[in-house]
Amino acid sequence: MQHYSVFSLARNAMKHHEDWHKAWRSPPLKEEYEVVIVGGGGHGLATAYYLAKEHNITDVAVIEAGWLGGGNTGRNTITVRSNYLYPESAEFYDFSLKQYEILSRELNFNVMLRQAGLLRLSHSHHDVEMSRRAINAMHMNGVDAEWLTREEIIELAPGVNVSEEARFPIFGGMNQPRGGVARHDGVAWGYARAADDRGVDIIQQCAVTGFEKAADGSHLVVTQKGTVKAKKVALCVAGHSSVLAEMAGFRLPVTSMALQACVSEPLKPFIDTVVLSPDAGVYVSQSDKGEVVMGGGLDLYPSYAQRGNVHTLENIVAGIVEIFPKLRRVKLMRQWAGIVDIVYDSSPIIGHTPVKNMYVNCGFGTGGFKAIPAGGYTLAHTIATDQPHKLTEAFGLNRFETGAFIDEMGAAGIAH
Numbered sequence: 001m002q003h004y005s006v007f008s009l010a011r012n013a014m015k016h017h018e019d020w021h022k023a024w025r026s027p028p029l030k031e032e033y034e035v036v037i038v039g040g041g042g043h044g045l046a047t048a049y050y051l052a053k054e055h056n057i058t059d060v061a062v063i064e065a066g067w068l069g070g071g072n073t074g075r076n077t078i079t080v081r082s083n084y085l086y087p088e089s090a091e092f093y094d095f096s097l098k099q100y101e102i103l104s105r106e107l108n109f110n111v112m113l114r115q116a117g118l119l120r121l122s123h124s125h126h127d128v129e130m131s132r133r134a135i136n137a138m139h140m141n142g143v144d145a146e147w148l149t150r151e152e153i154i155e156l157a158p159g160v161n162v163s164e165e166a167r168f169p170i171f172g173g174m175n176q177p178r179g180g181v182a183r184h185d186g187v188a189w190g191y192a193r194a195a196d197d198r199g200v201d202i203i204q205q206c207a208v209t210g211f212e213k214a215a216d217g218s219h220l221v222v223t224q225k226g227t228v229k230a231k232k233v234a235l236c237v238a239g240h241s242s243v244l245a246e247m248a249g250f251r252l253p254v255t256s257m258a259l260q261a262c263v264s265e266p267l268k269p270f271i272d273t274v275v276l277s278p279d280a281g282v283y284v285s286q287s288d289k290g291e292v293v294m295g296g297g298l299d300l301y302p303s304y305a306q307r308g309n310v311h312t313l314e315n316i317v318a319g320i321v322e323i324f325p326k327l328r329r330v331k332l333m334r335q336w337a338g339i340v341d342i343v344y345d346s347s348p349i350i351g352h353t354p355v356k357n358m359y360v361n362c363g364f365g366t367g368g369f370k371a372i373p374a375g376g377y378t379l380a381h382t383i384a385t386d387q388p389h390k391l392t393e394a395f396g397l398n399r400f401e402t403g404a405f406i407d408e409m410g411a412a413g414i415a416h
């Protein structure tokens with residue numbers, strides 16, 4: 001592993017920044033690997049890292065169509081939390097949050113985790129009741145949660161519209177103190193560097209275009225840079241999961257839709273916590289650069305068009321101005337979208353597919369950034385042992401046959 005001294009910045013500056021040690025190699029695609037992971041987002045890279053670290057499987061390629069972290073991992077609004085309703089989800093997402101809490105040290109890469117809380121506002125008596133139930137459920141699942149009064153919210157989230165005349169009056173809110181944000185690129189780059197250090201080949205600009213079978217039963221993964229043989233294949237391609245599944249000859253109960261977000265010009269720090277209003281359909285945090293990061297709901301129709309549009313932007317901005325009136329004259333800088341994979345019960349699919357020795361990680365929809373450590377850790381276990389990990393037994397594809405859904409639609413409140 002490369003260690004950087006405090007003097008390396010100055011030393012490399014003197015050398016015109018020409019000889020920096022590369023954070024990861026750009027190796028050629030070999031003809032054969034033990035495991036090929038399709039998709040170089042957070043989940044694919046974390047799967048490769050934990051395969052190497054926990055299972056000593058290092059003959060691994062991560063094959064990425066674009067640049068690593070250039071999919072949803074680099075497009076999301078970076079919220080991390082584990083405020084889910086059902087025990088299965090609470091266990092899985094809290095395991096993930098606990099991994100985030102040690103990730104910078106584990107990867108020797110600062111993922112800039114900031115646990116300043118995630119506040120979900122309640123705008124009606126009905127929602128107060130439901131939020132209190134959610135808090136009880138979280139406590140029973142061993143996850144931190146607290147109810148905040150209006151006065152406590154004013155202190156935690158200055159600038160929130162607490163007027164009694166407001167369109168969305170605030171009755172209180174549910175806070176997860178350990179919730180917060182982490183830097184998305186940092187997570188992708190940290191896992192990439194650590195996986196590369198352990199011998200994993202990361203192949204960028206190389207789309208997978210099909211799957212075939214070798215005479216000995218191995219998979220042949222057809223890519224833009226040639227065909228590669230692999231004993232095991234994992235699909236970690238988020239919004240394109242059903243496209244890859246179709247190439248492999250099976251179907252997934254997944255719908256691909258665009259999710260959009262936008263940021264403002266940088267402002268002086270005014271808020272630490274993430275604030276979410278399910279009724280206004282928006283959530284807000286402030287980045288380390290000072291930009292106000294704003295997200296809303298899904299587009300209303302399936303699509304692979306990875307771009308923003310005016311009507312979603314209008315909805316987000318209208319909601320933000322209701323909740324934070326003082327932001328009404330702030331300029332917007334950027335708007336973008338990512339293609340996310342939506343499953344009926346808003347829970348992920350992790351594990352086996354109908355194709356032997358092919359595994360999938362998908363269905364995280366609007367909320368899989370927070371799940372990257374747990375998704376990678378558990379999928380690596382399944383690839384290595386051919387058994388579901390105990391944290392993901394309930395999240396297999398078979399639940400669409402048995403009907404044992406884990407409906408987390410209500411817990412999320414809104415995409416994040």
Ligand SMILES: Cc1cc2nc3c(=O)[nH]c(=O)nc-3n(C[C@H](O)[C@H](O)[C@H](O)COP(=O)(O)OP(=O)(O)OC[C@H]3O[C@@H](n4cnc5c(N)ncnc54)[C@H](O)[C@@H]3O)c2cc1C
Pocket residue numbers: 038039040041042043044063064065066067068069070071072073074075076077078079080206207208209236237238239240244259260261295336337338339340361364365366367368369370371415416
């Ligand atoms: C606007 C927005 C806001 C979000 N906000 C949050 C949030 O606040 N908190 C949260 O937890 N989650 C959030 N999410 C969801 C989160 O970003 C995703 O669930 C998560 O990043 C998925 O990670 P991944 O590694 O599975 O997918 P990705 O990061 O999308 O990686 C998949 C990769 O597969 C590659 N690929 C696709 N097809 C092929 C092919 N044929 N061959 C090779 N490679 C291929 C893609 O190029 C891509 O890089 C948000 C998403 C969006 C779009």
